[in-house]
Amino acid sequence: MKECKVCKVCGKEFDPDAPTDDPAVQAGAFMATQEWNDAGEVCPRCLESRGILGMMYCREYDA
Numbered sequence: 001m002k003e004c005k006v007c008k009v010c011g012k013e014f015d016p017d018a019p020t021d022d023p024a025v026q027a028g029a030f031m032a033t034q035e036w037n038d039a040g041e042v043c044p045r046c047l048e049s050r051g052i053l054g055m056m057y058c059r060e061y062d063a
Contacts, residue, residue: 010046014044026051031050
């Protein structure tokens with residue numbers, strides 16, 4: 001049985017090892033590692049929200 005974690009943002013349980021191919025979730029995961037230091041502690045839904053907002057407003061990630 002896989003171990004679930006509780007999201008530190010929304011408080012819901014999630015599987016930290018669940019794969020994702022959603023670019024917004026991947027962007028949120030990048031920000032979790034680079035900016036917020038909470039990688040593995042945030043659920044995919046919150047990572048998606050973070051990623052969308054980051055892609056919209058964080059000009060420092062423009063290449």
